[in-house]
Amino acid sequence: MSDTHVKRVDHIFKKANCREVLEKIMDMKPDDICQELLESDLKGRGGAGFPTGLKWRFAANEEDPVKYIICNADEGEPGTFKDREILDQVPEKVFCGMAVASRAIGAKMGYIYLRGEYKFLIPMLNEELLKFHKTMDEFNLNFRIQIRLGSGAYICGEESALFESIEGKRGEPRNKPPYPTKSGLFGKPTVINNVETLVYTVMIMRYGAAHFKELGTKDSRGSKVFSVSGDTPKAGIFELELGMSVDEFVQDFGDGDTKAVQVGGASGFCVPRKKFEETIIGFEGVPTGGSMKLFNSTRSMYNLLHNYLDFFTEESCGQCTPCRVGCQQLLKGVEAVKRGDKNSKYLEELVKLAKTMKRASKCGLGQSVGNAFGSIVENFKEEIIY
Amino acid sequence: MDTIIENELVRELANQHGRTRESLIPILQDLVVHKRFLSKQDMVDVARELNISAADVYGTATFYTFLDTELRGKYVIRICKTISCAMKGKNEILSTIEEILKLNLGETTPDRKFSLLEANCIGWCHKAPAMLINDTPYTELTPEKVTEILREYIKK
Numbered sequence: 303m304s305d306t307h308v309k310r311v312d313h314i315f316k317k318a319n320c321r322e323v324l325e326k327i328m329d330m331k332p333d334d335i336c337q338e339l340l341e342s343d344l345k346g347r348g349g350a351g352f353p354t355g356l357k358w359r360f361a362a363n364e365e366d367p368v369k370y371i372i373c374n375a376d377e378g379e380p381g382t383f384k385d386r387e388i389l390d391q392v393p394e395k396v397f398c399g400m401a402v403a404s405r406a407i408g409a410k411m412g413y414i415y416l417r418g419e420y421k422f423l424i425p426m427l428n429e430e431l432l433k434f435h436k437t438m439d440e441f442n443l444n445f446r447i448q449i450r451l452g453s454g455a456y457i458c459g460e461e462s463a464l465f466e467s468i469e470g471k472r473g474e475p476r477n478k479p480p481y482p483t484k485s486g487l488f489g490k491p492t493v494i495n496n497v498e499t500l501v502y503t504v505m506i507m508r509y510g511a512a513h514f515k516e517l518g519t520k521d522s523r524g525s526k527v528f529s530v531s532g533d534t535p536k537a538g539i540f541e542l543e544l545g546m547s548v549d550e551f552v553q554d555f556g557d558g559d560t561k562a563v564q565v566g567g568a569s570g571f572c573v574p575r576k577k578f579e580e581t582i583i584g585f586e587g588v589p590t591g592g593s594m595k596l597f598n599s600t601r602s603m604y605n606l607l608h609n610y611l612d613f614f615t616e617e618s619c620g621q622c623t624p625c626r627v628g629c630q631q632l633l634k635g636v637e638a639v640k641r642g643d644k645n646s647k648y649l650e651e652l653v654k655l656a657k658t659m660k661r662a663s664k665c666g667l668g669q670s671v672g673n674a675f676g677s678i679v680e681n682f683k684e685e686i687i688y
Numbered sequence: 689m690d691t692i693i694e695n696e697l698v699r700e701l702a703n704q705h706g707r708t709r710e711s712l713i714p715i716l717q718d719l720v721v722h723k724r725f726l727s728k729q730d731m732v733d734v735a736r737e738l739n740i741s742a743a744d745v746y747g748t749a750t751f752y753t754f755l756d757t758e759l760r761g762k763y764v765i766r767i768c769k770t771i772s773c774a775m776k777g778k779n780e781i782l783s784t785i786e787e788i789l790k791l792n793l794g795e796t797t798p799d800r801k802f803s804l805l806e807a808n809c810i811g812w813c814h815k816a817p818a819m820l821i822n823d824t825p826y827t828e829l830t831p832e833k834v835t836e837i838l839r840e841y842i843k844k
Binding site (some may be wrong): 377378381386420422451453454467469470518530531537538568591595606609610619661 | 708709710711712713714716717747748751752753754755769770771773775807808809810811812813814815816820823824825838
């Protein structure tokens with residue numbers, strides 16, 4: 303099997319001279335940093351895909367002496383593990399990205415919110431932070447980073463739940479608006495970016511927006527780090543050019559018998575074989591924070607759906623009714639259909655419920671349960687029923 | 689006598705992390721490191737130390753899976769049950785551990801050395817099946833490998 307279908311890229315894990323980047327941004331006006339990012343079309347790599355330059359500019363425009371920059375390292379989406387590897391391999395680039403952001407928006411304090419499952423990284427990260435803070439002093443930059451540890455709650459990857467958690471509370475998402483750039487951590491203007499996004503900002507500062515845009519498509523510029531798992535001979539972490547179809551991806555990473563790919567984890571979409579060719583992995587097709595799970599024909603899609611619903615039922619924060627009750631009812635519902643207690647028509651009712659959750663839930667968790675649910679039920683109805 | 693020792697630890701942790709609300713989770717996390725779980729008394733003491741309601745401490749603690757409010761063993765084993773690990777033989781690993789330690793999922797051994805729990809995705813899907821023992825990840829588990837790992841912990 304050849305590797306020629308998808309272009310491999312090596313930006314993220316390549317060592318970089320962060321001092322060079324810092325020297326460069328010291329000569330730039332804060333707004334020029336935002337402008338360069340806007341021109342690069344970099345979109346958030348956590349999955350939601352908000353333009354990073356715009357986010358930074360919104361925060362920069364807020365007049366408040368206290369602002370925060372947060373690195374979201376609460377990587378909890380099933381099938382995602384690339385942020386751990388980035389933090390492990392190139393922590394200095396993550397810190398550097400935060401320093402660039404701090405300069406752009408005028409923040410003096412940054413936090414890394416690291417999921418509790420990655421606690422073993424902390425001694426190494428603290429050591430690297432010591433070096434980083436020395437560099438900050440040398441550059442006369444008044445910026446410090448602190449690490450805060452999660453405690454096993456998936457929902458804390460949601461930005462406003464993450465703020466609540468740093469503030470010492472239950473990780474329950476807030477209403478939006480106000481958005482974090484206006485009122486985030488401790489009610490202050492806050493930029494929160496995914497680990498990978500921050501590293502790309504370093505690359506853009508170093509080589510310019512034009513270089514970043516050489517790869518990718520109009521809607522999905524650049525490259526992205528993918529976490530590949532499931533039925534594949536090449537499980538692991540791969541940086542790939544954006545804009546490939548699921549078919550091209552499967553030709554490189556499949557085991558020859560791939561029947562479906564779950565793009566974007568439990569909150570993402572299930573793409574069946576018949577749609578591989580027409581489906582683009584990116585913001586114009588199925589977006590992903592990097593999670594790519596392959597399933598071959600030996601796998602039961604009912605088991606997949608059940609596993610995800612079990613996950614969401616446990617991880618729903620319970621604050622809003624559509625999500626709390628909805629997750630439970632979807633899980634009970636598919637179990638009832640499988641047992642034969644409910645007929646197949648009942649699945650349509652459940653799809654309606656998932657759609658209601660999308661509209662009525664308070665945050666991204668409840669809003670995205672329907673993605674996997676709808677796409678698995680639609681494409682693998684027989685497997686769910688029989 | 690016990691209560692005084694408990695208070696001392698809480699006071700020490702509050703000295704270290706601070707007494708504002710945002711210190712609460714780091715204090716609770718460290719308490720779990722020291723005692724493997726949060727007792728009611730400890731939560732009341734933290735509330736007094738931070739001058740907040742014990743209900744707030746309890747409410748926050750119970751929100752987070754890793755802030756255990758039930759008695760746990762010295763070594764907490766958390767096996768990932770999410771799909772990639774489930775596909776790659778997590779159940780086999782689970783029954784191997786249950787057999788070796790003679791306990792069921794969710795239980796703690798009578799000597800309070802081991803607890804066996806399941807976890808949602810712990811971020812090692814490419815090296816499934818995976819588990820954490822306290823903070824240490826173990827990946828690409830097989831029944832033989834997990835037997836070897838547990839043998840080392842039993843000796844400790």
